[in-house]
Amino acid sequence: MSQAEPDTQAPAFQLKGSMLAITVLELVRNDLDSLDRQLAAKVEQAPDFFNNTPLVLGLDKLPEGGLEVDLQALVELCRKHGLLTLAVRTGQAAYIQAAGHLDIPVLPPSGARERKLDLGGKAPAKPAEPQYRPSRVITTPIRGGQQIYAQGGDLIVIAPVSPGAELLADGNIHVYGPLRGRALAGIKGDTNARIFCQQLAAEMVSIAGHYKVAEDLRREPLWAEAVKIGLTGDVLNITRL
């Protein structure tokens, strides 16, 4: 009966306390021109950082009694460099009022310890160390209808691979037994990938999308032998192991 009506008594929200790590731009003097230039330089060093990054503007470290900063111009300047102002931190009545006009919340002056942010501009982010990916190792026969994929690495099969089975690897494929199914190495495009098998009896072999089917493979002089298969240019090379 009341199933369609929303339950007006049920809570529609939850309030949660939370600690946010947030960047504070602490202004030490009123010099928007210099700020503009210096921010531009920072952006160049660490472009990823200045990408709609939420920001608190710290105006509480400005020297007392100096010229008042044009808050609207400051907020716009920050936005230009990819920094979005969430709040202004200040205790001064003039800035509190200016923030109110701009609809920006005001935080009390800082007492807490803050860490100087190191954008590490000098050393442009080191390329991640290539991660060691253990090979996928299969020790039981792979049957028709089964598909085994070694993502991001090599596939090692220590058992026969039946007709109708499919082996896939981003890296190399090793079969210590007869390979009677399909084997596709380097499926993400690694042209250096190889296929090794103890007995070539495959329905298809493929490296980085270059393939040969059984009809062609059977004409190979090395059919039924132990072989390695690699790619030279566009050509699959089958050589004795």
Added chain:
Amino acid sequence: MAKILVVTSGKGGVGKTTTSAAIGTGLALRGHKTVVVDFDVGLRNLDLIMGCERRVVYDFVNVINGDATLGQALIKDKRLENLYVLAASQTRDKDALTQEGVGKVIDELSQNFEYVICDSPAGIEKGAHLAMYFADEAIVVTNPEVSSVRDSDRMLGLLASKSRRAENGQEPIKEHLLLTRYNPERVNKGEMLGVEDVEEILSIRLLGVIPESQAVLKASNQGIPVILDDQSDAGQAYSDAVDRLLGKEVAHRFLDVKKPGFLQRLFGGRE
């Protein structure tokens, strides 16, 4: 707790029901309390081959649906003290079997029997899946021809990945290869795969080789499991297989022609 044994193949008509009846009877003959369960809902062959078709009142589906108790549905064999049959329904379709329902019946049978033999329907669909799902061991029935070997291979893959044991990360189902309708003359002529060829492709333990035999047809027409015809080659071959199943070392018979070479032509030959 009983040992749950599925007799399966993938391909149809290879001799699963013949084998279920023979192995079940053989185990009972050796003193093990055994029940043979027909999973081929809609076809119902097992009771014919076991010679109890005239005594079927309730069936597997009745038990699952709660229309009958197991006690009411189990048919006691006339010849052997330790042998029972749970017939399939001829009037329902395969959807009548549910995993939960089958699991319950198998569990209850486990309490009261030493061996539960599940005669699987052909194919790899629901019925075949349910027949093998709860198994501890599997007899994969294969004929010496390429299509049957391929289907068995496919079934072996499912046994290794889609069973209760596989899903629970338990020890895998123990697999046995039973080569049936083996005809050494035709193997000799290269018309059929040889034992070694099939063994090599499937790479599982060989439980037995059952020769192609007139005795099988005669036995099923009479409703007497062929293993009880101890004069026949097929009966003796099934007897050996049961002994091996129970852990005895028995030499293989009835293979006299050995002919490697078909595989060579099939996989190893060049064009």
